[in-house]
Structure formats: C-alpha cells, structure tokens
Amino acid sequence: MRTKQELTEDIRRERRAALVVNARSRRGRQLYADAHDRLLAAGFELLGAYAVDRPGELENSLAAALAHKPDLLVAGGGDGTISTAGRMLAHRDVALGLLPLGTTNNFARTVRIEPGLDQAIATLVDGKVIDVDLGIAGDMPFTNHVGVGLSAEIMINVPSRLKRVIGRVAYPITALGLLTRHRPLRATVRADGREIIFQTHQVYVANGGFHAGRPITADAHADDRLLVAYPVGGSSRFHLLRETARNALTGHRRTLREQPFLAVGELWLETDRPAQVEVDGEPCGETPLRVAVDPNALRIMAPPDSPDL
Numbered sequence: 001m002r003t004k005q006e007l008t009e010d011i012r013r014e015r016r017a018a019l020v021v022n023a024r025s026r027r028g029r030q031l032y033a034d035a036h037d038r039l040l041a042a043g044f045e046l047l048g049a050y051a052v053d054r055p056g057e058l059e060n061s062l063a064a065a066l067a068h069k070p071d072l073l074v075a076g077g078g079d080g081t082i083s084t085a086g087r088m089l090a091h092r093d094v095a096l097g098l099l100p101l102g103t104t105n106n107f108a109r110t111v112r113i114e115p116g117l118d119q120a121i122a123t124l125v126d127g128k129v130i131d132v133d134l135g136i137a138g139d140m141p142f143t144n145h146v147g148v149g150l151s152a153e154i155m156i157n158v159p160s161r162l163k164r165v166i167g168r169v170a171y172p173i174t175a176l177g178l179l180t181r182h183r184p185l186r187a188t189v190r191a192d193g194r195e196i197i198f199q200t201h202q203v204y205v206a207n208g209g210f211h212a213g214r215p216i217t218a219d220a221h222a223d224d225r226l227l228v229a230y231p232v233g234g235s236s237r238f239h240l241l242r243e244t245a246r247n248a249l250t251g252h253r254r255t256l257r258e259q260p261f262l263a264v265g266e267l268w269l270e271t272d273r274p275a276q277v278e279v280d281g282e283p284c285g286e287t288p289l290r291v292a293v294d295p296n297a298l299r300i301m302a303p304p305d306s307p308d309l
Contacts, residue, residue: 001093004129004299004308011071011095011129011301015044018065020085021099022077023053024160031101031117035076038121044072062088070094072301074124078102079144083280086298087141090134095299097124103170103213107143107280110208110222111302123303130308131296132222135207138289142279143222143298144208146291148269150182150201150240152276156283184235186272191229191264198260200231201240203269205291215251217261223309225295229262229269266292 002010011017019039021032032051039046047068050061062085065073075085076099086107089096100108100115108115111132113123134141147155158170187203189196204211206228209220220228232247233240256263267290274286302308 004131007071007093007095007299008129014071015042016047016070017044017072017074017097017124018047018068018070019049019074020058020061020065020076021051021101022058022075022081023051024055029053031076031099035074035099035117035121038117039074039124042121042125044124058084059088066092066094072097072124074099076101078281079104079106080281082107083141083143083282086134086143089299090141090294090297092299095129095301097301104210106145106210106213107208107222109210109213110144111300112306113303124301126304127301128304128306128308129299130223130302130306131299133207133225134294134297135205135227136290136292136294137205137277137279137284140279140284141294141297142207144206144280145211146205146284146289147278148187148203148205148271148275148287148289149185151204152278152283153182155278155281156276180237182237185275187231188270189229189262189267190270191262191267196262198231199235200233201235201237202232203229204232205229205267205269207293211251212248214248216247217254217256217258218252219255220263223296223307225265225293226256226263227265227267227291227293228256229264229267229291230260266290 023029023032047070048065052058052061072095074097098108098113099120105115137146184199184201206216208222233243270288277284
C-alpha cells in the first residue's frame with residue numbers, strides 16, 4: 001500500500017484514472033459526456049469509462065473500472081453512488097474522485113467538494129489524497145448516514161422521476177404524504193455503557209457532516225472517528241416538522257456537545273417494532289442494528305488545503 005503522499009504524486013504524474021457516472025442520477029445523464037471530455041482535457045488517461053443507465057449495473061461497472069487498476073477512480077452521481085464506490089474502494093490502494101451530480105451531495109460537501117463540475121475537476125487535478133472514516137451499518141459500509149423510520153420510507157417511496165425533475169424538493173413532498181399515517185417509534189440507543197430511550201418518527205446516525213445538503217453541526221465531519229446519532233423531534237408530527245426546520249436552519253451554529261446529539265464510535269439501535277433502514281439513500285433492511293466506525297478506511301481526492309487526521 002502506497003502512502004497518501006506517494007499516491008498523490010502518482011496521480012499527478014501518471015494521471016491513470018477510470019470514470020463511472022450514474023447516468024440515472026439527477027444530472028448524471030447530461031454531465032457524463034462533459035466530465036469525460038474535461039478529464040481528457042486535463043491530461044487524464046481514462047483506462048475505462050462507464051455511463052450507468054440501468055438499475056443494478058453500478059457495482060458491475062465499478063468492478064470493471066477497478067479491474068483496470070487505476071490510481072484514481074472517478075465516481076459521478078448522488079450519495080448512493082458515492083457510498084457504493086466508497087464501499088468498494090475501502091482499504092484499497094486507489095483514491096476515490098468525486099463528481100457530485102446528485103440531489104443533496106452530502107458526502108461531497110462533508111469533504112469540501114461543492115456541487116459543480118468545474119470545482120470537482122479542479123480538485124482531481126490539483127488536490128491531494130486524504131483518508132476518511134467509513135461507517136458500518138450491520139455489515140454494510142457507508143460514507144454519510146443511516147436513517148431509521150420515516151426517512152427510510154421516504155427513500156423507498158419517492159418517485160425517481162420527480163427527484164430528477166425538482167431535485168431535493170421531492171423528499172419533503174413525499175414526506176408530507178407519508179407523515180399523516182406514520183406512527184412514532186420507541187427507540188433505544190446503547191453506547192459507551194449508556195442507554196437512551198426516546199419516542200420519535202426519525203433517527204439518524206451520521207458519519208459525515210451534512211444531511212439534506214445542510215450542516216448537521218459545525219463540528220461534525222468524516223475524519224473524527226465518531227458517529228453522530230440523533231432523533232428528529234419527539235412523538236408528535238408537529239415536533240418532527242419543527243425540529244426538521246430547526247436542524248436545517250441552525251445546524252451550522254450547533255455543536256456535538258448539544259442535545260440531542262450523541263457522538264460515539266459504536267452504538268446499538270433497537271426499536272419497539274421492526275423499522276425500515278436506509279443507508280445513504282438506499283434501502284438496507286430493518287432494525288435492530290449495530291453501527292460502528294471504520295477509521296481511515298477510504299482514500300479520496302480532496303482540495304489541497306483539506307485537513308487530514
């Protein structure tokens with residue numbers, strides 16, 4: 001395994017890369033060709049290039065890209081695509097390059113890559129390799145978050161066509177339709193010898209620093225060996241809506257020391273009835289669930305001034 005500095009130097013010198021873009025993501029179809037051309041113009045040798053436009057092809061395309069043994073695998077799409085790529089690159093001597101082409105782009109924001117092809121390509125050209133943590137939900141590695149309860153039902157039910165047309169607004173529209181019949185959960189979190197019990201419609205466990213395109217707290221990020229567990233509101237639907245709005249508006253001012261955040265390296269989550277689980281926007285079974293941190297598991301290309309713990 002090369003050091004991060006050695007891998008950075010090899011990427012800058014050799015420019016050996018592979019490209020995989022989820023053309024089914026919100027902007028993937030229209031930006032695949034542009035990304036392909038810009039990478040070539042930037043001097044990258046594309047050992048393989050794949051536009052994924054059918055369900056179930058993403059992992060096969062990523063595996064085919066890795067078979068070319070690139071130093072850099074560039075993945076374009078939303079959080080689900082990036083999470084799948086991160087899972088397949090865990091503990092490998094390959095850096096993940098991010099093209100944030102999805103709806104919320106939470107993990108890209110966490111590692112300071114703002115949506116926009118120009119900024120993303122510039123990071124691939126001038127950036128450096130850092131390593132960040134992954135989360136493990138059950139046996140599923142993930143980059144950004146686990147959602148239990150209402151969010152999982154939203155992910156299962158949100159129409160993909162609506163998401164492509166109106167972006168992140170598709171989620172609250174779907175949520176409002178489901179909320180009228182959603183029953184709150186009695187959730188129990190066990191961590192660090194503590195047991196916390198609460199009634200809520202929604203629980204999140206985050207590895208990254210963003211959710212729904214906005215900061216969770218000012219000090220949450222993906223390189224701190226911590227998960228951030230928190231319920232959104234209590235048992236009433238009004239409380240859920242109020243806390244969702246509060247989180248969106250004030251996340252950049254809050255810290256992990258405040259309620260209701262619990263920052264730990266591992267936790268066990270149970271609910272009074274089996275509840276749907278989504279991992280980075282993809283359905284992933286039901287509770288009960290163990291969630292843990294896999295420290296420094298993933299190498300990524302990040303802006304040159306990025307901290308690296």
